[in-house]
Amino acid sequence: MTAIELTVNGRVVRETVEPRLLLTDFLRHRLGLTGTHVGCEHGVCGACTVMLDGASVRGCCVLAVQADGCSVETVESLAGNGPLTALQESFRRHHALQCGFCTPGILMAATDLLARTTPTRAEIVDLLSGHLCRCTGYTPIVDAIEACVESARARSGGT
Amino acid sequence: MGVAIEHETWVGRSPARVEDDALLRGEGRFMDDLEPVPHAWHAAIVRSQLAHAHVSVDATAARELEGVAGVVTGEDVARLSRPFPAAIDSPTPHYATAVGTARYVGEPLAVVVARDRYLAEDAAELVAVDYEPLDPVVDPAAAEPIHERRFHYGDVDDAMARAALVVRTTFRVPRWTGLPVECYGVVCDWDEAAGRLTAWANFQGPFTLHGVAAAALGLRGDRLRVLTPPDSGGSFGVKAAVLGYVVLLGLASRALGVPVRWTEDRLEHLAGSSASTGRITEVEAGFAVDGELLALRYDALEDVGAYVRAPEPATLYRMHGSLAGAYRVRNVAARNRLVLTNTIPSGLNRGFGGPQLYYGLERTMAIAARRLGLDPAEVARRNLVRADEMPYRTPSGALYDSGDYEACLDRALDASGYRELRATADRARADGRLVGVGLACVVEPSISNMGYITLAQTAVERAGTLPKSGNAEGASVAVDPLGGITVRLGTTPQGQGHRTVAAQVVADELGCTPEDVSVLAELDTATTPWTVASGNYSSRFSGVGVGAVRAAARKVREKADAIREHLGEPEASLRRVAGTAHWSPESLPDGMEPGLTAIAFHSTPNLDPPDAEDRVASSGAHGVIVDVCAVEIDRGTGAVTVTDYVSVHDAGTLLHPALAEGQVLGGFAHGVGAALFERHGYDEDGNPTTASLVDYVTPTAPDIPRLTVEHLESPSPFTALGAKGLGEGTTMSAPVAIANAVADALGRDDVELPLTAPRVWELANSARDTVSRTQDPPPARGEGDEE
Numbered sequence: 034m035t036a037i038e039l040t041v042n043g044r045v046v047r048e049t050v051e052p053r054l055l056l057t058d059f060l061r062h063r064l065g066l067t068g069t070h071v072g073c074e075h076g077v078c079g080a081c082t083v084m085l086d087g088a089s090v091r092g093c094c095v096l097a098v099q100a101d102g103c104s105v106e107t108v109e110s111l112a113g114n115g116p117l118t119a120l121q122e123s124f125r126r127h128h129a130l131q132c133g134f135c136t137p138g139i140l141m142a143a144t145d146l147l148a149r150t151t152p153t154r155a156e157i158v159d160l161l162s163g164h165l166c167r168c169t170g171y172t173p174i175v176d177a178i179e180a181c182v183e184s185a186r187a188r189s190g191g192t
Numbered sequence: 193m194g195v196a197i198e199h200e201t202w203v204g205r206s207p208a209r210v211e212d213d214a215l216l217r218g219e220g221r222f223m224d225d226l227e228p229v230p231h232a233w234h235a236a237i238v239r240s241q242l243a244h245a246h247v248s249v250d251a252t253a254a255r256e257l258e259g260v261a262g263v264v265t266g267e268d269v270a271r272l273s274r275p276f277p278a279a280i281d282s283p284t285p286h287y288a289t290a291v292g293t294a295r296y297v298g299e300p301l302a303v304v305v306a307r308d309r310y311l312a313e314d315a316a317e318l319v320a321v322d323y324e325p326l327d328p329v330v331d332p333a334a335a336e337p338i339h340e341r342r343f344h345y346g347d348v349d350d351a352m353a354r355a356a357l358v359v360r361t362t363f364r365v366p367r368w369t370g371l372p373v374e375c376y377g378v379v380c381d382w383d384e385a386a387g388r389l390t391a392w393a394n395f396q397g398p399f400t401l402h403g404v405a406a407a408a409l410g411l412r413g414d415r416l417r418v419l420t421p422p423d424s425g426g427s428f429g430v431k432a433a434v435l436g437y438v439v440l441l442g443l444a445s446r447a448l449g450v451p452v453r454w455t456e457d458r459l460e461h462l463a464g465s466s467a468s469t470g471r472i473t474e475v476e477a478g479f480a481v482d483g484e485l486l487a488l489r490y491d492a493l494e495d496v497g498a499y500v501r502a503p504e505p506a507t508l509y510r511m512h513g514s515l516a517g518a519y520r521v522r523n524v525a526a527r528n529r530l531v532l533t534n535t536i537p538s539g540l541n542r543g544f545g546g547p548q549l550y551y552g553l554e555r556t557m558a559i560a561a562r563r564l565g566l567d568p569a570e571v572a573r574r575n576l577v578r579a580d581e582m583p584y585r586t587p588s589g590a591l592y593d594s595g596d597y598e599a600c601l602d603r604a605l606d607a608s609g610y611r612e613l614r615a616t617a618d619r620a621r622a623d624g625r626l627v628g629v630g631l632a633c634v635v636e637p638s639i640s641n642m643g644y645i646t647l648a649q650t651a652v653e654r655a656g657t658l659p660k661s662g663n664a665e666g667a668s669v670a671v672d673p674l675g676g677i678t679v680r681l682g683t684t685p686q687g688q689g690h691r692t693v694a695a696q697v698v699a700d701e702l703g704c705t706p707e708d709v710s711v712l713a714e715l716d717t718a719t720t721p722w723t724v725a726s727g728n729y730s731s732r733f734s735g736v737g738v739g740a741v742r743a744a745a746r747k748v749r750e751k752a753d754a755i756r757e758h759l760g761e762p763e764a765s766l767r768r769v770a771g772t773a774h775w776s777p778e779s780l781p782d783g784m785e786p787g788l789t790a791i792a793f794h795s796t797p798n799l800d801p802p803d804a805e806d807r808v809a810s811s812g813a814h815g816v817i818v819d820v821c822a823v824e825i826d827r828g829t830g831a832v833t834v835t836d837y838v839s840v841h842d843a844g845t846l847l848h849p850a851l852a853e854g855q856v857l858g859g860f861a862h863g864v865g866a867a868l869f870e871r872h873g874y875d876e877d878g879n880p881t882t883a884s885l886v887d888y889v890t891p892t893a894p895d896i897p898r899l900t901v902e903h904l905e906s907p908s909p910f911t912a913l914g915a916k917g918l919g920e921g922t923t924m925s926a927p928v929a930i931a932n933a934v935a936d937a938l939g940r941d942d943v944e945l946p947l948t949a950p951r952v953w954e955l956a957n958s959a960r961d962t963v964s965r966t967q968d969p970p971p972a973r974g975e976g977d978e979e
Contacts, residue, residue, distance in 0.1 A: 068218015108218035132687025133215030134425025161893035
């Protein structure tokens with residue numbers, strides 16, 4: 034067993050874990066943060082995407098001990114108890130989710146993308162090549178993220 | 193979109209979904225998120241690594257590991273349970289695990305139960321399995337059929353003899369999966385004192401399978417309480433089969449005396465959950481020189497995998513009323529045969545029999561058009577059921593409810609710029625490029641008749657059993673003393689937005705807003721109004737699910753109105769009325785029950801049992817879809833790019849247009865996956881070759897073409913609000929529309945699903961088959977190509 038200390042959604046967490054414990058299982062079953070979903074456990078579906086020290090990663094391909102000393106953010110951090118973020122609102126407006134199982138991972142990856150760049154539609158589509166959604170056919174998700182880019186651009190007065 | 197209608201109702205508008213807020217915050221409640229029983233133990237399942245073998249299991253070492261509650265093996269399963277019943281006799285009894293003989297890679301052999309999942313998997317590694325290999329059967333064509341039925345409507349021989357052209361082609365449709373992103377999850381808690389199993393599972397119905405599970409467990413219906421979670425991460429039919437694991441984990445809970453939980457992992461899911469059937473169909477079709485389809489004859493060989501698992505052989509019969517598709521042909525024959533192979537068992541899967549049927553029928557229509565030197569669109573037009581024939585009884589018994597199929601065709605041709613697409617493709621091919629155009633016209637049935645499966649029996653056999661018919665659903669609407677409205681559904685959604693639509697329907701009945709209505713989607717067999725037909729399949733919600741909700745709400749409204757009248761307060765609020773119904777029964781009209789809760793059940797009309805001539809109205813409502821697509825093939829790589837895709841739907845009244853659009857987009861994505869990428873692959877020894885998501889390739893965003901969707905709205909006269917199902921149709925139409933376009937681009941008919949780049953490259957760079965694009969007068973009678 035290994036003692037780890039990390040920051041999860043702004044809160045310092047100290048736990049003792051088996052070295053083989055996946056970060057996803059740690060978040061879901063140790064901390065009760067069940068918003069992070071598990072779809073394949075081999076890094077393909079993207080449902081488990083979380084932020085690790087500010088970069089989106091597959092939670093199922095990270096061990097909890099590897100997150101020792103790191104900052105982890107999950108979907109629960111986006112809105113907290115407050116209003117939905119602009120991205121979440123855009124997902125709702127564009128019907129970019131149906132069952133909602135893949136949604137947290139896509140929200141985290143898109144939040145990361147939007148924080149780093151002003152993506153084109155093609156770049157949004159490219160981002161989503163790392164995520165499986167079996168309900169929406171993807172187009173509404175692309176629309177939702179693109180609309181966020183557009184409204185951010187409008188707010189900043191850009192063209 | 194269709195004709196603009198001013199909506200004064202909530203139904204027909206697209207309010208925001210009530211489901212979304214929690215899901216976007218990560219506050220959905222999916223199966224693995226729940227801890228409905230404290231201190232549940234965790235299961236890991238030992239699975240067969242061979243496709244066919246005698247197996248003996250030694251769990252001694254696993255049982256001795258600290259933290260292990262115990263191990264349940266096939267011997268225990270055989271002792272404690274019975275085989276799952278199915279609609280036809282099978283030579284291989286199917287239990288919750290292999291009993292003595294394993295019949296596919298991934299079949300459960302034993303369940304290990306331990307303090308946590310990691311420990312359970314450690315212990316599973318310690319279970320020793322001794323395999324005595326047997327010869328596997330992987331190719332359905334090499335298997336011995338276990339079921340055969342023949343059907344004949346009209347006079348096929350006579351019509352075929354009159355045909356100017358007879359096309360005979362063999363088509364193979366591979367097996368694929370709806371692949372929900374959430375895998376199966378189950379929690380089982382056996383109560384020894386009560387003799388009752390309580391099971392939580394992300395089950396999707398049909399609740400016929402509740403009876404199947406209860407029979408396997410040897411329990412009365414009330415002793416198997418099944419509850420579904422508030423949220424379920426997709427299903428597309430696939431999660432019907434989770435009920436087999438309710439039996440397995442229920443047996444483990446019973447045998448070991450502890451509550452047990454299990455969440456399937458993806459590798460287990462791909463190897464052992466459920467897949468569509470595979471089908472080899474020889475289609476023989478006779479045409480007049482003007483393109484009129486005179487006769488159709490199917491010879492179908494259905495691969496259901498290792499066992500006939502209920503509700504199979506339903507995939508073979510779900511489309512039975514629609515054997516002639518969207519066409520007027522009256523002479524139709526079919527032979528249905530079923531085989532077992534040492535592969536994953538089949539089950540519900542989006543489209544359920546539609547992709548298998550329409551691949552053969554619509555490829556045949558395209559092949560015939562080319563042979564006749566006619567445009568496929570004009571051949572379709574020549575044959576489509578006409579608007580003035582509605583409601584139209586098909587030769588095999590379906591009652592097509594409404595629609596103007598030719599208008600849909602025209603809309604699709606207009607919206608796609610069909611003539612220009614064809615001209616562009618001709619020019620591109622003249623320049624040496626591989627560009628083609630494909631068409632598909634399909635009827636999308638919804639609301640399955642519970643009796644259609646009895647077509648697997650002869651009329652004489654059926655006469656000795658009780659009839660099955662209809663498709664009933666239940667719902668309740670309760671008004672509490674404060675006037676709050678709570679609705680319960682029996683339709684177990686997995687993302688389709690049933691709660692949103694139910695709130696719209698109730699708001700219209702009770703004169704409130706959808707925000708005033710709380711809808712619970714989680715089903716509890718002990719407390720929810722449900723029927724054997726309940727669940728989320730055959731796109732039945734918008735027909736019977738909504739019908740039950742409206743009927744319950746209407747009962748509440750009528751009672752509330754009676755109370756208002758009795759009180760002499762015609763404008764009394766629902767809260768005032770509910771307060772009276774709860775608080776003051778003495779103030780109610782004489783003889784009226786107190787309270788303000790209604791339960792209602794609803795079924796679609798016209799769904800009789802099969803008749804003596806084997807005709808059956810297999811579904812309650814029928815939409816129509818006309819798809820036009822264009823593709824370009826990269827001769828260097830074989831990659832198929834869908835450059836244009838138009839899908840015109842008439843699914844009757846749209847209850848929530850944005851959700852309807854979502855269903856079409858999702859169904860399209862599944863169809864594109866089946867067309868271009870997806871199949872369950874096995875090597876000759878029965879080892880899965882698509883065992884992980886690295887190898888089982890399903891579309892991501894860059895793979896999905898732009899789709900133009902248009903809707904016409906011909907209300908169904910047979911459903912409560914005129915709506916028909918529309919969640920599965922594009923999964924039925926897209927594989928064959930794309931295949932038709934690829935065949936057109938290549939100028940050859942020996943295409944086969946999935947149209948992967950390597951396979952298409954072979955076709956694009958090998959000797960052409962016998963097809964010539966500009967064939968002179970059609971041959972008097974021609975033998976077809978082998979696909």
